[in-house]
Every structure is written in C-alpha cells, then in structure tokens.
Amino acid sequence: MTQSRPDFSDNMKQPNDKESRYCTRCTRALKACLCDYIRRVPHLAPLHILQHPGEVGHPKGTAALLAASLTDVRIHVGEDFSGDEALNALLADPKVQCYLLWPDEDAMTPAQARSHLARRADGGEARAHFILLDGTWRKAYRMLHSSPALLGLPRITLGELAGQYSIRKKPFPGALSTLEAGYHLLSQWEGEPERFAPLMTLFTHLNRQWHDFAQGRRR
Numbered sequence: 001m002t003q004s005r006p007d008f009s010d011n012m013k014q015p016n017d018k019e020s021r022y023c024t025r026c027t028r029a030l031k032a033c034l035c036d037y038i039r040r041v042p043h044l045a046p047l048h049i050l051q052h053p054g055e056v057g058h059p060k061g062t063a064a065l066l067a068a069s070l071t072d073v074r075i076h077v078g079e080d081f082s083g084d085e086a087l088n089a090l091l092a093d094p095k096v097q098c099y100l101l102w103p104d105e106d107a108m109t110p111a112q113a114r115s116h117l118a119r120r121a122d123g124g125e126a127r128a129h130f131i132l133l134d135g136t137w138r139k140a141y142r143m144l145h146s147s148p149a150l151l152g153l154p155r156i157t158l159g160e161l162a163g164q165y166s167i168r169k170k171p172f173p174g175a176l177s178t179l180e181a182g183y184h185l186l187s188q189w190e191g192e193p194e195r196f197a198p199l200m201t202l203f204t205h206l207n208r209q210w211h212d213f214a215q216g217r218r219r
C-alpha cells in the first residue's frame with residue numbers, strides 16, 4: 001500500500017483515542033473522513049439504531065454515516081435491550097408505532113406499514129418510528145431475541161433489494177449496509193427517493209474509497 005492511500009486499519013480504533021486521528025462526526029480516520037460528502041436530510045419518521053458493541057468503531061460499519069446524514073437518528077449501543085428504559089418507554093408509548101426492519105416472511109413493505117398505521121384504533125394518529133439492528137446476522141438475531149418487546153414489533157422488509165455494499169460479508173442475499181437500508185427505508189416510506197439521494201452519494205464515495213484501498217493492497 002502506498003503512503004498516499006488512506007489507511008483503513010486506523011478505523012479499527014475508537015474515535016476517542018487519546019491522540020485523536022479520527023473525525024468526531026463520521027468517526028472515520030481523518031485521512032478517510034467523508035464529511036465533505038455528508039448532507040443532512042430531514043425526514044418524518046425517527047430512526048433508532050440498536051448497535052451491537054462489536055460494531056462500535058468498526059471500520060466497515062456505516063451506522064455513524066447514516067446518523068450524520070439524517071436529522072433524527074438515535075444510536076443505542078447494547079446486546080440485551082430487555083432492560084433499556086429509554087427503548088422500553090418508546091415501545092410502550094401509545095402515541096408511537098415502532099416498526100422493526102427485519103426482512104422475514106411476515107414482514108410488511110413500507111407501503112403496507114402505512115395502511116397498518118392507518119388501521120390502528122387511533123386512526124393513524126400515532127407517529128411511526130423505525131428500529132434497525134446493526135450487527136452481523138447472528139448478533140442481530142440474538143439482540144432481537146433478547147427483548148420480548150422487540151420481538152413483538154411489526155416487521156418491515158425492503159423487498160428484493162440487492163445491496164451494493166461489496167466490502168462486508170453479507171449475512172444473506174439482498175442484505176444491505178445500514179446506510180443503504182436507511183436510504184431505502186426512508187425513501188420508500190416518504191415516497192421521495194430524490195430527497196434522500198445524498199445518502200447514496202455518500203455511499204458511492206465510501207465504496208470508491210474501499211475499492212481504491214483494495215486495489216492499493218493488491219499492488
């Protein structure tokens with residue numbers, strides 16, 4: 001690898017290392033900072049990312065990029081969410097309807113979730129919030145099963161979208177990076193994909209960086 005190429009191994013460390021060489025916003029190494037490509041997009045439904053501790057500061061994670069690209073994202077770090085008071089309060093809030101992004105056969109599309117919300121006894125007055133699990137397939141499965149409240153949530157699927165994310169082993173066909181999942185979820189929910197285009201532009205820059213890095217390593 002040549003010196004001019006970004007050293008992604010730096011991202012293995014936590015962004016709050018003593019002599020911080022990490023961007024506090026996108027959490028990437030300063031020389032791989034992507035903040036120039038981040039545009040904050042306002043959106044209707046708040047997003048909650050439940051992040052496995054193993055994903056915090058992971059060099060190939062995209063949750064921090066998604067959070068920096070949106071106006072209403074909260075990241076909750078943990079493995080077992082059964083005792084998470086903030087999350088439990090949210091799940092029990094009668095004015096909120098949470099949906100979990102979990103593409104199984106019982107999952108609804110965002111369009112079906114809209115009718116689901118409208119069919120509620122309160123006539124669709126509740127505000128939709130989305131919950132995303134950030135971890136490997138196995139870890140995400142354990143996180144989901146740690147909490148009966150999470151397990152009982154209505155689920156959302158994004159359909160047969162093939163992820164463009166080429167840098168991580170995909171847990172199952174069509175699996176998306178957290179950044180892509182956030183893009184598809186919100187653009188399908190709001191029906192305005194063009195408003196969320198900055199997320200995919202950022203994703204393209206991230207993939208280009210990784211591609212250049214992989215090319216450099218092969219030389």
Ligand SMILES: [Zn+2]
Nearest residue numbers: 023026033035
């Ligand atoms: Zn940055």
